Amino acid sequence: MKIRRIENLSELPCVSEVPLGGILSNVGNSAQYRTGSWRTQRPIFKADICTNCLLCWINCPDGSIAVAEGKVTGIDEMHCKGCGICAYVCPTKPTKAMSMEQGGEY
Amino acid sequence: MVKEQVKGTVVGVTGDGAAADAMRQIDPDVVAAYPITPQTEIVERFAEYVADGKVNTELVAVESEHSALSACCGASAAGARVMTCTASQGLALMHEMLYIASGNRLPIIMPMVNRTISAPINIHGDHSDSMGSRDASWIQLYCRDAQEVYDTTIQAVRVAEDQRVMLPVMVCLDGFMVSHDMEWVEMLPDEEVKQFIGPMRPVINLLDKDNPISIGALALPPVFFEHKVSMIRALEGAKSVIKEVADEYGALTGRQYGLVEPYLMDDAEVAIVVMSSAAGTTRTVVDVLRDQGVKAGVLRIRSFRPFPKDEVVQALRGVRAVAVMDRASSPGAVAAPIFSEVASAMYGEEARPKLVNYVFGLGGRDLPMEQVASVYERLQNVVSTGEVGPVLTYLGLRDG
Numbered sequence: 343m344k345i346r347r348i349e350n351l352s353e354l355p356c357v358s359e360v361p362l363g364g365i366l367s368n369v370g371n372s373a374q375y376r377t378g379s380w381r382t383q384r385p386i387f388k389a390d391i392c393t394n395c396l397l398c399w400i401n402c403p404d405g406s407i408a409v410a411e412g413k414v415t416g417i418d419e420m421h422c423k424g425c426g427i428c429a430y431v432c433p434t435k436p437t438k439a440m441s442m443e444q445g446g447e448y
Numbered sequence: 449m450v451k452e453q454v455k456g457t458v459v460g461v462t463g464d465g466a467a468a469d470a471m472r473q474i475d476p477d478v479v480a481a482y483p484i485t486p487q488t489e490i491v492e493r494f495a496e497y498v499a500d501g502k503v504n505t506e507l508v509a510v511e512s513e514h515s516a517l518s519a520c521c522g523a524s525a526a527g528a529r530v531m532t533c534t535a536s537q538g539l540a541l542m543h544e545m546l547y548i549a550s551g552n553r554l555p556i557i558m559p560m561v562n563r564t565i566s567a568p569i570n571i572h573g574d575h576s577d578s579m580g581s582r583d584a585s586w587i588q589l590y591c592r593d594a595q596e597v598y599d600t601t602i603q604a605v606r607v608a609e610d611q612r613v614m615l616p617v618m619v620c621l622d623g624f625m626v627s628h629d630m631e632w633v634e635m636l637p638d639e640e641v642k643q644f645i646g647p648m649r650p651v652i653n654l655l656d657k658d659n660p661i662s663i664g665a666l667a668l669p670p671v672f673f674e675h676k677v678s679m680i681r682a683l684e685g686a687k688s689v690i691k692e693v694a695d696e697y698g699a700l701t702g703r704q705y706g707l708v709e710p711y712l713m714d715d716a717e718v719a720i721v722v723m724s725s726a727a728g729t730t731r732t733v734v735d736v737l738r739d740q741g742v743k744a745g746v747l748r749i750r751s752f753r754p755f756p757k758d759e760v761v762q763a764l765r766g767v768r769a770v771a772v773m774d775r776a777s778s779p780g781a782v783a784a785p786i787f788s789e790v791a792s793a794m795y796g797e798e799a800r801p802k803l804v805n806y807v808f809g810l811g812g813r814d815l816p817m818e819q820v821a822s823v824y825e826r827l828q829n830v831v832s833t834g835e836v837g838p839v840l841t842y843l844g845l846r847d848g
Contacts, residue, residue, distance in 0.1 A: 354670050357677045363553030364675050366662040
């Protein structure tokens with residue numbers, strides 16, 4: 343059995359360095375946290391079918407539908423948790439512009 | 449700066465009343481509290497002060513103690529000076545939020561009227577409630593009488609808000625024995641209290657829009673341990689701050705307090721270690737025994753958290769037999785909570801006294817002087833025979 347070496351722990355704050363009460367003063371830093379790694383399914387976006395109704399954008403709990411000039415341009419892969427709400431609300435028929443596939447990787 | 453001693457006003461007041469009057473003089477920004485026997489009088493009186501416009505406090509009437517402390521945490525995080533008060537089941541219901549307050553380093557001040565915990569239901573005083581919260585990283589100061597409740601509540605503001613501490617403080621008083629006992633209490637002029645505590649200078653302030661912060665963030669295994677230990681170090685460091693504040697207060701009022709209160713301990717051969725109001729009864733017994741030539745003493749522990757290890761070791765050094773008296777039990781443990789602390793503190797000493805433990809007064813049962821005298825009698829026997837007997841016994845119990 344190989345013992346895994348713990349890397350980079352020395353770069354984390356020691357007892358005298360942690361902020362009082364765990365306060366974060368670099369607010370708005372959740373964008374840096376890769377919640378996308380939690381995915382077990384991923385949304386697949388088909389731009390040619392999308393009507394740009396933006397139902398997926400307004401329903402996404404993580405703000406992970408990328409939109410530019412009123413049009414859906416894709417998925418924020420860093421933060422999409424793969425919940426599938428976008429695919430559930432996507433109204434296009436018979437094929438959905440937003441559909442879920444197994445596996446979290448892009 | 450050395451200040452002249454200030455003449456106070458003497459009033460007749462209960463322990464609860466003393467806490468409520470201290471709260472009026474502190475005039476906190478926010479109080480969120482829920483009444484519970486035997487703390488009710490504090491909330492009642494303070495609500496009157498709010499209604500009469502004697503304080504500027506925002507009084508939040510909540511639906512439970514869990515909500516009371518939750519509201520306090522929010523207000524404290526917003527930079528307010530915050531107080532609450534509770535007892536017994538109320539403290540039990542606050543339990544979850546106690547850890548939020550200390551972990552987020554919110555300097556909330558809370559008079560805590562010691563009452564036992566149900567079942568069977570009982571409204572009278574013992575230390576079962578606050579002992580259940582002893583590891584919540586709150587400072588716990590235990591008061592002997594109404595005067596000390598008043599003095600300690602004022603001191604607690606300075607201790608909690610000290611930037612070296614930043615932890616919540618419980619000011620503990622015995623239910624009914626102190627909370628409802630009318631006593632002689634000397635109170636400072638309002639202006640002196642205001643000056644002593646100073647204005648609130650929040651360290652944690654969610655409403656400071658120029659310096660935005662986020663509170664209550666996740667701390668996973670790579671950082672949680674360091675956060676916890678930094679809080680533990682602050683609690684240990686609070687010892688010197690409690691002493692500093694007590695010294696400054698002593699210079700102002702002539703009433704001196706420390707982490708412990710030794711009474712005739714310098715040459716004591718037998719001693720009782722005890723907390724809160726029982727120390728008064730024990731001192732009276734010691735006076736009687738001293739007249740009879742018995743070298744008896746009392747060590748009252750005022751600060752249970754942080755526990756004053758060095759002061760306890762120093763006071764008990766040279767004593768031959770010691771009884772630690774606990775007004776709480778720790779079912780299934782070797783002995784009761786204070787005994788465990790004292791035994792741990794003394795273990796490293798070469799010449800340590802023989803130690804025994806008594807659990808007494810559960811559910812508010814009286815501690816008569818004869819029972820205290822019987823403890824000193826046993827200690828004298830331990831000294832003369834060297835036989836200790838059972839470590840843990842129950843005082844005043846119909847054991848059969």
